[in-house]
Amino acid sequence: MEQLISIEFPRFSLVLPELVVLLTGFLLFSLDIVYKRINHALAISVSLVGYLLAFLLLVFSWGVEGETFYGLYKRDSFSSLMQAFMLLLTMTLLGFNYLYYKSKKSLYGEFYYILSFTLIGGMFLVSSYNLVVLYVALEAVSIAFYMLTALLRSDFNSKEGAFKYLILGGLSIALASYGAGFMYLYSGSLDLRYILTHVGENHYFLVLGLVLFLIGFAIKIGAVPFHFWLPDAYQGAPTPITAYMASFGKLAFFAPVVRLMPLVQEHFAYAWITTTAIISALTMLYGNLTALVQKDVKRLLAYSSIAHSGYILAGIAVAEVIGLKAVIYFLLAYSLMGFGSFMVLALLERVPGWENRLEQFSGMRFSAPWLALSFMVMLLALLGVPPTVGFIGKALVFMSLSFERLWWLAIVMIVATGISTGYYLRITVLMFMKEQSNSLSLSVSNVEKFLIMLLSLALVLIGAVPIILWSFVSPSAENLFMR
Amino acid sequence: MDGFPLISVSMILPLFGVFVILFTKEELSKWIAVFFSGLVFGISLVSLFFFDFSRAGKVQFEEKYVLIPELNLSLHLGFDGLSYLMYILTTLVSLVAILWSTRDHQISHRLKEYYIWFLLTETFLVGVFASLDIMVFYVFYELTLVPMFFVIGIWGYKLRLYSAYKFFIYIFVSSLFLLLGIVSLAVQHYRQFGKFSFNYFDLINNKYDLTFEVFMFLLFLIAFAVKTPIVPFHTWLPDAHGEAPTAGSVVLAAVLLKMGTYALLRFNIGLFPIASVYLMPIMVLWGIFTIVFASWFTISQSNVKRFVAYSSVSHMGFVVTGMFLLNAEGLRASITEMFAHGLTSSALFMMAGFIYNRLHSFNMQALRGSIKFMPLFAVLVAITGFSSMGLPGGSSFWGKFLTIVGAREYTLLLAFLVVVGAFFSAVYVLYLLKTLYLDTKEESRLIHFTDLRGFKLSAFLLVVIPMLMVGFLPFLFFAFYDLYINSLLNYLVSRVMGG
Numbered sequence: 001m002e003q004l005i006s007i008e009f010p011r012f013s014l015v016l017p018e019l020v021v022l023l024t025g026f027l028l029f030s031l032d033i034v035y036k037r038i039n040h041a042l043a044i045s046v047s048l049v050g051y052l053l054a055f056l057l058l059v060f061s062w063g064v065e066g067e068t069f070y071g072l073y074k075r076d077s078f079s080s081l082m083q084a085f086m087l088l089l090t091m092t093l094l095g096f097n098y099l100y101y102k103s104k105k106s107l108y109g110e111f112y113y114i115l116s117f118t119l120i121g122g123m124f125l126v127s128s129y130n131l132v133v134l135y136v137a138l139e140a141v142s143i144a145f146y147m148l149t150a151l152l153r154s155d156f157n158s159k160e161g162a163f164k165y166l167i168l169g170g171l172s173i174a175l176a177s178y179g180a181g182f183m184y185l186y187s188g189s190l191d192l193r194y195i196l197t198h199v200g201e202n203h204y205f206l207v208l209g210l211v212l213f214l215i216g217f218a219i220k221i222g223a224v225p226f227h228f229w230l231p232d233a234y235q236g237a238p239t240p241i242t243a244y245m246a247s248f249g250k251l252a253f254f255a256p257v258v259r260l261m262p263l264v265q266e267h268f269a270y271a272w273i274t275t276t277a278i279i280s281a282l283t284m285l286y287g288n289l290t291a292l293v294q295k296d297v298k299r300l301l302a303y304s305s306i307a308h309s310g311y312i313l314a315g316i317a318v319a320e321v322i323g324l325k326a327v328i329y330f331l332l333a334y335s336l337m338g339f340g341s342f343m344v345l346a347l348l349e350r351v352p353g354w355e356n357r358l359e360q361f362s363g364m365r366f367s368a369p370w371l372a373l374s375f376m377v378m379l380l381a382l383l384g385v386p387p388t389v390g391f392i393g394k395a396l397v398f399m400s401l402s403f404e405r406l407w408w409l410a411i412v413m414i415v416a417t418g419i420s421t422g423y424y425l426r427i428t429v430l431m432f433m434k435e436q437s438n439s440l441s442l443s444v445s446n447v448e449k450f451l452i453m454l455l456s457l458a459l460v461l462i463g464a465v466p467i468i469l470w471s472f473v474s475p476s477a478e479n480l481f482m483r
Numbered sequence: 484m485d486g487f488p489l490i491s492v493s494m495i496l497p498l499f500g501v502f503v504i505l506f507t508k509e510e511l512s513k514w515i516a517v518f519f520s521g522l523v524f525g526i527s528l529v530s531l532f533f534f535d536f537s538r539a540g541k542v543q544f545e546e547k548y549v550l551i552p553e554l555n556l557s558l559h560l561g562f563d564g565l566s567y568l569m570y571i572l573t574t575l576v577s578l579v580a581i582l583w584s585t586r587d588h589q590i591s592h593r594l595k596e597y598y599i600w601f602l603l604t605e606t607f608l609v610g611v612f613a614s615l616d617i618m619v620f621y622v623f624y625e626l627t628l629v630p631m632f633f634v635i636g637i638w639g640y641k642l643r644l645y646s647a648y649k650f651f652i653y654i655f656v657s658s659l660f661l662l663l664g665i666v667s668l669a670v671q672h673y674r675q676f677g678k679f680s681f682n683y684f685d686l687i688n689n690k691y692d693l694t695f696e697v698f699m700f701l702l703f704l705i706a707f708a709v710k711t712p713i714v715p716f717h718t719w720l721p722d723a724h725g726e727a728p729t730a731g732s733v734v735l736a737a738v739l740l741k742m743g744t745y746a747l748l749r750f751n752i753g754l755f756p757i758a759s760v761y762l763m764p765i766m767v768l769w770g771i772f773t774i775v776f777a778s779w780f781t782i783s784q785s786n787v788k789r790f791v792a793y794s795s796v797s798h799m800g801f802v803v804t805g806m807f808l809l810n811a812e813g814l815r816a817s818i819t820e821m822f823a824h825g826l827t828s829s830a831l832f833m834m835a836g837f838i839y840n841r842l843h844s845f846n847m848q849a850l851r852g853s854i855k856f857m858p859l860f861a862v863l864v865a866i867t868g869f870s871s872m873g874l875p876g877g878s879s880f881w882g883k884f885l886t887i888v889g890a891r892e893y894t895l896l897l898a899f900l901v902v903v904g905a906f907f908s909a910v911y912v913l914y915l916l917k918t919l920y921l922d923t924k925e926e927s928r929l930i931h932f933t934d935l936r937g938f939k940l941s942a943f944l945l946v947v948i949p950m951l952m953v954g955f956l957p958f959l960f961f962a963f964y965d966l967y968i969n970s971l972l973n974y975l976v977s978r979v980m981g982g
Contacts, residue, residue: 385629385655386622395618399666403673410663418656425651433636433644470551 011068014075016061017054017083018123024050025116031109038109044094047112051094051119055087065479071191072130077476078258078328079127082251085332086122089248089339090115095451096240096343099444103350104238106152114151118144122248126255131180131190134256138176141252142169142220145245149237161236168219168229176216182209196263207268211275214260220253222306223313224283234302239349242298243342246305247335250312254331257316261327262481264319276317277409284310284416292423298345298356300423301338304382307420308334314409315397323400324477330393332469333381336462337390340455341378344371347448351440361427363436370449371442372431374456381459383424384417388463489530489544490560490613493523493574497602504602509594513585516598520578520605527574539564540966542615550619554669555680560613564967565818568960569612569738569745572825575945576737577605580730582942583833588840589728590638597638600630604734611742617665617750618681621658624746627739628654631723631731639726646726653719657709664702668754671695686754687974693757700758703751710743713803714773717796721784724792725845729836732788736795736828741821744802748817752806753971756978763807767890767897770804773797774904781911786845787838790915791831794871797908798824798879804901805886809975813889814968819953819960820882823870826950827878830867833943834860841932851922853929860935863943864919870950872912873905878953883908 012019028046032038058080067074093115101107121140128134146169150162184190186205187198200206215226222230234242264272287307294300312334315327348354348371364372381388394417401410462469500519504512535543542561549557562570581601584590590597607630610623628651636647665681671689672680680686691699709716724732752759759766777797784790798820805817835845837860842849854861870877873884883905891898935943953960 380629383655386625391622391625395662395666398663399670402663402667402670414656414659414663417659418652421652421655425648429636429644429647432633433647465550466556467551470553474553 008068008070011066013061014064014066014068015073017058017087018120020050020054020057021087021116021120021123024054025113025120028113028116032113035109038112040098040107040109043109043112044098047094047116048091050116051087051091055084055091058084058087072128072133073124074127074129076127077472077479079123079255081328081332081472081476082126082255083123085335086119086126086248086251089244089251089335090119092339092451092455093240093244095447096243096346099350099448100238100240100346101151104152104155106154106238108151108153111148111151114144114147118148118244118248122252125252128256129192129259131183131192135173135177135180138216138220138253139173141249142173145169145241145249148241148244149233151241152238155236157236158238159236161233164229165233168226172216172219172226174216175212175219179209179212179214179216182206182212185209192260193263196260196265203267207271210268214257217253217257218279221250221257221309221313222283223279223309224286224306227283227286227306230306231299231302234305235296235299239298239342239346242302243339243346246301246338246342248339250305250309250338251331251335254312254327258324258327258331259480261316261319261324269319272319273317273404273406276313277406280310280313280317281409281412282310283307283313284413285419286310288416288419288423292419294423295358296356297358297361297427298342300358301341301345304420304423305338307416308338308382310416311394311397311413314406314413315400317406317409318400318404320400320403321477321481322396322403324480325473326393326396326400328473328477329389329396329469332473333389333393333462336455336459337378337381337388340452340459341375341382343455344375344378344452347371347442347444347452348440350444351442358426358430361430362434364431364440366436367440368442370453371444374452376428376431377456377459379424379428381463383420386463388459389469390459390463392463392466392469487533488546489526489533490546490562490609493526493570493609494606494613496523496526497577497605500602501599504595504599512595512598513581516581516602517578517585519602520574520581523605524574524578527571531571534562534567536564536962536966538966539567539963540970543567545615553679555678555682555685556618557616557682558619559615559682560610561615562613564962564964565745565748566612568818568822568963569741570609572741572822573605573608573612573738575949576734576825576829577601577608579829579833579942579945580733582938582945583733583836584728584730586938587729587836589640589836590730593637597634600634601730601734604630604634608738608742612745615683616681617668617683617686620746620750621662621665624661624742625655625658627742631727631735631739634731635723635727638728638731640728641726642722643726646722649719650723653709653716657716658706660702661706664699664706667699667702683749683753689754691755691757693761696755696758697761700751700755700762703755704747707743707747707751711740711747711799711803712743712796713769713799714776714796717773717777720796721789721792724795724832725786725789729832729839732792732832732836733829736792736832737825740795740799741825744799744806744817744821747803748806748814752809752975756975759807760809760975760979763809766807767804768900770800770802770807771900771904773800773803774901775800775907778904778907778911782914785847787835787847787850787915788832788845790847790911791828791835794831794908794911795824795828797904797911798828798871798882800904801879801882801886801908804904805882805889808886808889808893809972810889810892811968811972812885812892814971815961815965816882816885816889818964818968819885819957820879822960823878823882823950823953826946826953827867827871830863830943830946830950831871833939833946834864834867837935837939847918850918852920853932854919856929856932857934859940860943861920863935863947865916866947866950868912868916870954872909876951876954878950880954881957 124137152158187195219226291303381390384390384394545561607626614620781793805813873879
């Protein structure tokens, strides 16, 4: 007789990186409790050691795949790739945070363990098909983000942004869990792989559930018309955290949607394509048009982040292998570009009197040439000028749109990119072609300088030698499709 | 020279120059740039002895570095007769532009950056003409935008920012259509052969139904019509060319426009033969329309740089007309005209820059009779002017004459229309020459003008001598591309007849 429940001993080897990050988080938490005023050098080095260890564990067990906890957790090459990027981004963030918070007089010990918990949430979010795990991980990341956003305690904007984020984030999670409920009702299972391939009686429960679930995620990724929180939260948050939300957050919140792509079935493929394509078109047009009229660069980049969600969604509309590859590539590419460009602002905000106004960028080539050059590379990458990663990402998205014969969306994307030329170029022109309005007294540590230049160099190098990233993206996409 | 990586050397040397400039003193940068571009030009001349002209229709100096095996994306470089001629034009014009800049008053600040951008342009341009992989072609095609954007925006004249924006946005947005076309071709290849490919020699095997082929043709055409430019899409050009510093205008007019016509010939006709034949009448008439209208616009200009810029548009009209006649004479005319226009337009822009340095004005009225006391300059400008006009013995003569012959192969009326175009294009050159030579002006100011000499003279001679060569020894140039034209026509016939 077949056993109904097979007893399985959890394979802890699969979740080793997560465990290390979790332990790091608890260690940081205890450190914060033990010491009244935490030593930041200690906290940073503990975090770095922990994350580096997790990263190395991930790298050395590359290619190990499998499920554990009764299928609640799945490690495959997609999740490994995403987790590796998440760890790298978090480690890079630690190179920037100290001086920024110091200049804002907001150095708090809780930053470090909240960051750890964000990371652990994100790492689980990218590696599960199970609705409950996704729900818990989504909550973990979101709650951590609310707190990180509000961490500039003396700043009104920070609190306002966090509050808006909290309200709409709560709504999104409510919708997602409501949708999950319907999907359970339809199939009697919590596993997305089972739910979507299941042929049940009441088809509408599946559609309703899926739609609500996706709207929940659409709010998180800032797709139009669910984007209202995003510019305020991005603007209000401490800038390193904005960078983190734009890069890490995108990776984390898009991952479950990406996991859905291979599961799109014949009978609702048309609905999937049409809905995603329309949302994508709205998102990129709205994001770019609104960015065009911004005077505040941080807000401008926030809208550009919305626009990039649109480009990624255009890839998601194409539920084929090529679309999946495009989406994963573009996600990783945007995580680098977005992170870098917001981080440049984080450095600049330490300059006395800096308000992120456009005209303050005038003549930056003379006062901080390396920063101007790096920022220019990042902007051109966001615009999609070859041979940067942004270009490869856009080319792949175009390729998948052409594969699906979604010509109208391709044309919309061309128009949207055309609009975006205006504001990316404007900043470039201000930095390089205008005379200097005021001198910048920029004080930057060597680590920060190195990291920014490394990031901009990486954008060009990874784009010029596309095989670097492609050799990771392509197998993981095929792997997802094979299941 | 077998096995010598000519193309990658010509691309890496300027990059190496950039590297050297970064680490030396600002005053030395111009000489480093002259040295490296001169070196590349020297290499390109030496390579003439190793280019097998009896196999000019085939790809030579081939190099291949795989970028993404799965997508058949590779840095596949090579020259056939057509691209080899364009390569020589590129190295020549880059050297001329840099030589000219060393003595240009407009280039007095931020010298390092200036020469870095020019050397980068040279690398990218060689990449454009050498790429046999269409995606890599696109990458270089777009990359040439960035240096020119900065050159116009930083060292240009009064309206430089406006022009730089306009230049970048026009070409960037139009080439996104090209990008969509390119990836669609790869997808089409996947549908027919089961694998993606961006390689030109794979893509020419693609078959399409007529509607799709015309759609693809149009996607490519949008990009190249803006770049070439053909008349309603030309409005970025007078601004960009008019406001750029002299050397920038030289490179823009002489080589960057050729990217558009080269790509029209290589990709639009090469990849979509049936659509090309189908759309041939429209394209030819459009070309003639471009010639006539651009000539009228030219005559009405009061700024001499914009005057020369518009004259470029009208010359491009000849190139497009000749190309889409799709017969041996037309294609030959078109390619000769591409090369010839590269020379004459550089010389004319240098003329404008030279006079500006003396008069501080681009106004046609201010230019009246200004050339009187500079005999050497006057002679060289006269040669350029008559070459550009298409006087027998001038470089553009063959372009215009052979276009008329090619058009006559269809109907007399078409040939007559081309003659009308040629007439108007002669009118504006004569008007320019009349203003420069025959109009009178108070002479006391002019007497102090020094004549062309030194670097500027050598830059001028570097374009005037080949101009005379094209005029009097055209067969030297026909040797580059006659075989290419033969193979292209055979291919067209086989594709059109074969279905």
